[in-house]
Amino acid sequence: MNTHAPQTPPNRTDGALEGITVIELCGARGHFMGKLMGDMGARVIKIEPMGGVSERQIGPFIDDEPHPDRSLFFWSHNTSKESLEINIETSEGQRVINLLATTADVILEDFAPGYLPSLGLGYRDLSKHNERLVMTSLTAFGQDGPYKDYKSPDIVALAMGGIMHSCGYDDLPGSPPIRPSGDHGNKIASHYGLIGTLAALFNRDFSGRGQYIDASAHEACNSTTEHALPTYLYNGATVFRQTGRHHAAAPTAKTLCKTSDGKYLIVFQLFNNLYSWRALVGWMADAGMAEDLEEEKYKDMARGGSRGMRMATDTTDLDHAMEVVRRFIAAHTSDEIYRGAQNLKFPWGQVRSPEENLDDPHFSEDRQMFSEISHPELGDGVSFKYVGRPYRFTESPWDAFRPPLVGEHTRSILIEDLGYSTSDLETLISKNVIS
């Protein structure tokens, strides 16, 4: 148990989820749910096994020194939480969870089906004295069904969910489907788990009752593949993966374009409308690079807009126009094309590496998308820039505080919230319930 004074969460009164207490028993699949709730003002108590959750062992680490309190992977998914380090496989540990559940609003958990009920910590147990309790179980495949006991780390969720089938290359022979990195199978699962949790909280304000939510990563990923299922179910066609762009049942033009500084842009919707097309060709003509694109037939294509473009059966002109534009782009820097094209209302985007947004003043300055978070445990005045709020509420703002050290709040929660005495704590330590 951490014996230093724990970080006290900032005293907020304006968070959208202010007043809601969440008990989080989550690993990699579900921890983003708790973070999103904590950042909006909920009080999130993360229950960790002795030594901390295993995500604390995932890198990168500060200065590449592996340590449970130095994992940046853990940090990015666990801001705005308190940590209670306790062995829930002991009766004393189970008692603590039961006590917390009596007054909690939400339990978030992502264990295998049946595990918590086997400890007397299922929804039926925990809601016995709290009919307002909302409990969300976010599993790999759901609480029932033939796959319920199967394991599903992120890459399995993305494979079984059909997402990888749509991601990869069409111009690298023999290359595999690609798992987009960044734990997105788990994030999709967390987003849906939280969506259900919030719906239940809203409902509770009127019904007075909580409920149990059985959510699965498998279904969450399967419902997040845009055209893939509808195209099969309605048109009987199967989409395939294409480099850097949408899956499709028939090949589409490549959208990745290389710039003079060796970076890439996503370039599409050339013929979105006549106004934009004229402006683009004018821009290219000024640089002496419009070639034959000022011809009337291209204006006709632009007049038809995207719909007209899709109707075109002969793609020769489209392909040619794209090649001319590609040559123009190759002669300019990524910044020149991105800003120039956006000013003409083309939705083209630079293919940025995540850290490059720190240098974009729209996000870093005007929108304050990155948030400085203090880490006094690493020294006076130490703070780091985190990715900030994913939405801007005018009345109940996002605000995050540092992820907890392992067991940072064990003592304060047991004593202040549950009324344990110091000698009770010593007994728990002697029985290896807490450390």
Place this chain on the structure above:
Amino acid sequence: MSKAKPAARTSALEGVRVIDFSWIVAGPQCTRILADFGADVIKIENDANMDYIRASNPVPGSDSPNRSPLFNTLNRNKRSLTLNVMHPQGMELLKTLIKKSDVIVENFSSRVLEKWGLGYEEQKKLNPKIIYCSMSGFGHSGRDRDFVTWGPTAQALSGLTYMSGLPGEESAGWGFSYMDHTGGFYGALAIMMALINRNKTGKGQHLDLSQVEAGIGLTGTSVLDYTVNKRPFRREGMPPGNRAPDQKIAPHNTYPCKGEDRWCVIAVTNDDEWESLLDVLGNPAWSSDPRFSTMESRLINQDDLDEFISQWTINLTPLEVFDILQKAGVPAGAVQTPMERSEIDPQLKHRGFIAEVEHAELGNTKVESIPMKMSETPWQLNRASPLFGEHSAEIYMDLLGLDPEELGTLYEEGIA
């Protein structure tokens, strides 16, 4: 909204009315979630501004705007109202509707509602409890607020496209508009948080969402590696393909299977799973090589390791690998095709994932469910996506109190 009696509640968002100006994918994904939970989502379009997705891959048969598979999937459970807000009387009708609603959602570029004279301040005058969710590309403030995004743009800018691919190759990126889905999730999350908050405070607010920012929010670990360790994600050897360098585990990859372009994934996260994998493989001679004796050594020698594993997977189908390994406790998966997901996957069948609903033009249609089961207020599939203007008459008459004659005039003057 009116407080329903507890016993009468069957849907989580019962009693919430949503004015839905959203279109394409991101906004409709957001309002689909609200509609699936029982909110009354009124989708507003008109002849000049039809949801573009109505024209996406239509099922052949007619030129009708009601035949798009993706549109049907994204807009089930909603009602369709045709209303021309450019007409003064149309605007008046919209204002009346705002007074009777809880939420307004739009995913236009950032100045459209202001140009209509319907920015948040105006909405608030009409209805102080209104929750206004704008889902633009760059947000409603800042120097680039007039820039525009589609899903692929937001994925590219936020870093997600770059993070997906094989090292040394171009970006594989996302094969679909992931940030339209996810942008929609964030819209729904924000709206429900604001609704919960409004239950306490009685006040509405403006939720200013940016599709790029929602994407940036998913890159937290990489950004921290840069701000803490000064290590950019753009560096040699990145992105990591299908491997897991941060977790330091191997094998963790895709493996070729029997069949054309068929693949499975295997991710061994600890020594127990490794032993189980070797048992399944029949403890081949190579497995006793010291190069593979520990997780660390397997990680160093994973090129060779992957080659050996491929020699086993290539004789099996992806689903065979999945079944055999999962039964032995080894995390593995098939890269499932749309056919496998909708016709074979016994788990999805057991869970009723593909739901069926009657569509007036397309007949019996299939849509994916909202991916969760709720014990008290399960989602309901009450109707297929609305035909263009299908609910105009009932909304104008029942909700806005027009009589049939007035409604006729609206149609004649091109307002409805």
